[in-house]
Amino acid sequence: MKRLQRHRVEFVQLAADHKAVNVGQGFPDFGPPEFAQEAFSKAVNGGPMMHQYTRGFGHPPLVKSLAKFFSRIVGHEIDPFEDILVTVGAYQALFCAFQALVDEGDEVIFIEPFFDCYQPMVKMAGGKAVYVPLRPRVEGTAGLSSGDWVLSPEELASKFTPRTKAIVINTPNNPLGKVYKTEELQVIADLCIKHNVLCISDEVYEWLTYDGAKHVKIASLPGMWERTVTISSGGKTFSATGWKVGWAIGSGHIMKHMKAIHQNTVNHCATPVQEAVSQGFEREYELFGTPESYFQQLPAMLHHKRKKLASCLEGVGLQPIMPEGGYFITADISSVKVDLSSEGGEDELTDYKFVKWLTKEKGLATMPVSTFYSPEHSKEFDKYIRFCFVKEDSTLDAAEDILKKWSQGQ
């Protein structure tokens, strides 16, 4: 049967068209913290050179701040000029990585569910996507937590072939919120080392972990620094997704290839926002581990919102999978009985139909989770939808209202 593969963009547009309460798209509807806004304001008023081209591979103050900050965490001396590339959001870092490192016929392993841009990017690079799904530990259940979704080591090992160029991991994971434990990353690392494969690690939600879950950088495991590209995001770090400052950190011998792509695509990133992110990291370096650190305060604030949304969802019979990290909660919609025939035929995926129905009929925008799966597996996982809880309380209240009214009407 023909599956209609749609892009997130369509659902974003649908939400806008229906002026729906938007808990679908992954961005905060509150602003960045005051210190970040002040840093940006200072940069804007910082003299003419703040408005002109800076160093193409990354504004020197920013790469120095990043090197200083992350060397401490990774346990490796990071060279700001050799080992870091600043990009237009993590998105462009991913693009540079695939364009630089993936050739026609190379295989790239994705762990499903995966952020949906990975697959088109690998395709654009002429590579072949190979999928291995996370599955609930207990067959037939959704599990209570994202930690219950695991990889089968044997299944994973079977995906590595002589053509495997890289594996892409995303921790904390979008959409599930899984935070990979050290043992799980070690399984992946062992395979990377055994098969001499690169690892592209998307860690944009690295500061957003809950319930004591600890973010572990695969690049810090033995033998992994020299084969890992770690990607992160100023937008997610400082709740300023519109700034579009991201970066990739890795061994210089790999980064130089990504730099070649960067200098032939956008060449530079915007100067004032890089300056602002640099100031943000300087502040966080000093406050690291203390209660004043934004990297402590943000997850603490989001912890409460996560809990609030989860209980709303339970209240209407949607079963949430509690995320250990990230921006999103996924919910199992199988127990909800709704007539979706007006949203599409048999061919159309259930979660797509449900999301459209929820947006149009109830004014609540979410995201279908099968969009984060390969065409081969999307039908198997089309009973989940994704909610973003990184929203103002008023937005979550509005969502709660809609869900309550709906459950009462049922």
Place this chain on the structure above:
Amino acid sequence: MRITRQVLNWSRLACHSTNISCRQRFCTSQHTMASRHTHSKRIEGLDKNVWVAFTSLAADPSVVNLGQGYPDIPPPSYVKEALAEAASVDRMNQYTRGFGHPSLVKALSQVYGKVCERQIDPLKEILVTVGGYGSLFSTMQALVEEGDEVIIIEPFFDCYVPMVRMAGAKPVLIPLHLKSGKKTITSADWYLDPDELSSKFNSKTKAIIINTPNNPIGKVFTRDELQMIADLCIKHDTLCFSDEVYEWLIYRGHQHIKIATLPGMWDRTITISSAGKTFSVTGWKEAVAQGLLKNFELMGQPECYFSSLAEELECKRDRMAAIVTEAGMIPVIPEGGYFMLVDVTSLNQDLSHMVGDDDEAYDYKFVKWMIKEKVEFI
């Protein structure tokens, strides 16, 4: 005459096109690990960059930097204020519409609708990108394929060739020629030979890239010249990628013409521009709707930044021309843009002592010499 050396307080490595160090070579080692981490084929040879020797030399704060294409004068204050004001609104710090912020594309369609004298659909006919660079890249990747040919007029902005090659296509080069025998040379004296141009078109030609005003010469293509290009595009059913980042920087007596406005060209032309160059904010890599709207109201009046900047720069252009002439060099007076080409032949400067490759071009050696020796002209 002495040219007084000004000490430029430039401590950052601001680069227009930065480089991969020459000493780093792509890995072709026999070691298994290294060979598995090699780059993709699409970046073969794309690591080299013309600025490789110059950026580190020019980074010395005592060197006066007239090499790179960005202003060191401030942008207009209302544009900075617009950015500061936007940043103070929470929602403005989050993702906007991916293909372009709605108020921006609307402002662009208004300004350019007026300039092109046609309705431009803000949501269907405009894509906002990360700088003019990002537009060029998207254009190439979307429209140019393996085996296509793309005509590029020399001299060209250096990124065109690598971008064409990255798309798997073949760059076909055609030079502008200089009319001989003129006492004062302007960028208008550089011209395309119609027969030569015509000979470059064939069934594989996907597109021609034009850049007007041109970087580096400053040539502003006339209507007739553009018509000649347009006729060939129509005849061979070729696309036209028109890089017009310097479109507002036109000096007196010249007019910027958009090739897209010529008959039969709208449907086959991508016109690329830049707020960074429009509002002297090259570091923004994004445009400001407010600035556009303000100037839209003022279009045709002296206060409009689209014309006042050009006036301000014309004085600087003339001053620079006088400086280099006094120093014994011959400037090519640009009709538009940021740059001035200068003929250094008459200085007859001996560069044999300059360390470098034997086949290194004279101008490369000359530029290095100028930076290193920190020359005062007497």
